[in-house]
Amino acid sequence: MAFFIILTGFYSTVFIDIKILLIGLSLSVIVYFIKKKDIVLLLILFFSAGIYQKSRTPEIGKRIYFQGICLDNRIIDPFWGELYSRFPVNSGNLIKGSGIFVKDIGFSKIVGVKIRKSSPTVLTPLFSLRNSLDKKIKRQIPGNIGEICSAITLGIRKSLPPKIYKRFQSCGAAHLLAVSGLHTGIVFAVIFILLKALQLKRNPALLVAVIFVLIYAVFTGLRLPTLRASIMILFFVIGELRERNMDPFNILSSAGIFIILLMPRSIFGISFQLSFIAVFSILIMFNLLKDYFDKIPNKWFKQWLILPFFITLSAQLGTMPIVAYYFGYIPLTGLLANLILIPLTGTLISGCFLFFALPFASKITGNFVWLTGFSMNKIMMAIEKIPHAVIEIPKNKPIIFFIYVLYIIPLILWGYKKTKENNLIEYS
Numbered sequence: 001m002a003f004f005i006i007l008t009g010f011y012s013t014v015f016i017d018i019k020i021l022l023i024g025l026s027l028s029v030i031v032y033f034i035k036k037k038d039i040v041l042l043l044i045l046f047f048s049a050g051i052y053q054k055s056r057t058p059e060i061g062k063r064i065y066f067q068g069i070c071l072d073n074r075i076i077d078p079f080w081g082e083l084y085s086r087f088p089v090n091s092g093n094l095i096k097g098s099g100i101f102v103k104d105i106g107f108s109k110i111v112g113v114k115i116r117k118s119s120p121t122v123l124t125p126l127f128s129l130r131n132s133l134d135k136k137i138k139r140q141i142p143g144n145i146g147e148i149c150s151a152i153t154l155g156i157r158k159s160l161p162p163k164i165y166k167r168f169q170s171c172g173a174a175h176l177l178a179v180s181g182l183h184t185g186i187v188f189a190v191i192f193i194l195l196k197a198l199q200l201k202r203n204p205a206l207l208v209a210v211i212f213v214l215i216y217a218v219f220t221g222l223r224l225p226t227l228r229a230s231i232m233i234l235f236f237v238i239g240e241l242r243e244r245n246m247d248p249f250n251i252l253s254s255a256g257i258f259i260i261l262l263m264p265r266s267i268f269g270i271s272f273q274l275s276f277i278a279v280f281s282i283l284i285m286f287n288l289l290k291d292y293f294d295k296i297p298n299k300w301f302k303q304w305l306i307l308p309f310f311i312t313l314s315a316q317l318g319t320m321p322i323v324a325y326y327f328g329y330i331p332l333t334g335l336l337a338n339l340i341l342i343p344l345t346g347t348l349i350s351g352c353f354l355f356f357a358l359p360f361a362s363k364i365t366g367n368f369v370w371l372t373g374f375s376m377n378k379i380m381m382a383i384e385k386i387p388h389a390v391i392e393i394p395k396n397k398p399i400i401f402f403i404y405v406l407y408i409i410p411l412i413l414w415g416y417k418k419t420k421e422n423n424l425i426e427y428s
Contacts, residue, residue, distance in 0.1 A: 003256050005046050006260060007049075008046060009046040009047065009048065009050040009053070010049050010260060010264060012049075013057070018055075021051050024046075025044065025051060029044060052264060053265070057264075057265065058080065060101055060103070063098050063099065063101075063112075064098060066083055066096070066097060066099065068083075068095065069093070069123060070089050070091055070092065070093050070118075071091055072221045074087075081108065083108050084110070085109065085113050087115070089118040091123075091124075091221075092121055092124035095115055095119075096117040096118075097117075099111060100112045107268070123218060126218065127219075129219075130154055130156070133154060134150050134154055136356070137150050137153075137154075140362060140370075145373040145377060146373075147161065148160070148177075148376065148377065149369055149370075151177045152177060153349055153352040154220060155226075157178075167377075168380065169327070170331060170389060170390050171334065171383050171389075172316065172334020172335075173338055173341050175274070176342075179220040179225075180225035180229065180275065181225050181228060181278075181279065182345065183220075183345070183349060184217065184225075184230055185229060186345070186350075187212070188213045189346075191208070191212045191213070192205055195208055195209060203240075210234055213230055217230040224269065224272050227255075227259060228255045228279075231254070235254060248283050259272070270322070277318045277319055279315075281314045282311055282315055285314040285317075293307075293310075309339060312335055313335055315338075316334050316338070320334075321403065324393055328393055328394060328395035329393065330390070330391045331389065332388065333383050333386055333390075337383050341380070344372055344375060344379075345376075347372050348372040351372055
């Protein structure tokens, strides 16, 4: 509830002036002191979130001063949050400077950047290592396949040909090119399974795996979906180590609150919206259909066929309106493509890890990675040729969000009701 109230407060700044927010906050505080009600606390949270967002939004056309860590084509500033530009410094460096703020909605962009100081940090060698690994991939696997491997594993897609990116888009699999929650989950699973195979006990294996995931998140540029997934995995591991069941909705909300406090304008970005809506949709649908899953007798069939199908379908249904709104198309083959490509993505990432870790077998592992990337590309080319695989619609039409709200609210209410029923059963 707190997460949704904060989100609503942040979005309200598009329509509500800060003076109205300040008046609303003052009145809410006064009313709460007179009559202590939970609803008034929610109003205080709503107005506070709006004021927080406004206070950290610079005026468009104004030169602002920043200081933060450079991560690829952006910096993370403690006050302004995420600022996008082309910074002429190495990733991982701590930089100080100024720039003209030119864009707010979507992502915060600055131009006319003037760097006053740039100094290496402990992260700089990490990004140097990433560049070295990128070069290693492209030496062993030249051409488009190498670009695909580098984008999926390292998050480097600056030289990816536009036709390849469009191919992923038309198959509804563009998320595979951006290091996201899926990639983070695969990395966590691969490291954990490897450590268990080396006879490490469960708790130390969980701890090492989550540390590796956090390093991987920074290593690949600390993008919002990766940050969200890393925080969720961290909370999950904390719960496992303390032998407590962590509610997934609370974990998702906690990750969201952490991110929007650090980077409040990220809520207007496509990455934030797609990442959180995809996970939220999966959790809602799983909560609704949990009883049906429990009745499936064949565990192998349930784990390796039904569950991947369900997760992919849930994420596709949840994010389809967002994709339609921003990009102007609906990939009808997205479910089929992702059911095939997601396992191959896990295989490709695992193969790249072996390629990096076993230099003496780079020929064998490199050929394996190339074959996986080649297969992905050929499968997408085949799916792309299916008639009417993509429906094109007008972009930025508010009616799309209206339709989305009409079908998502009943699902949320139904899921909330099911959660209460399940809690009552467990309590009984």
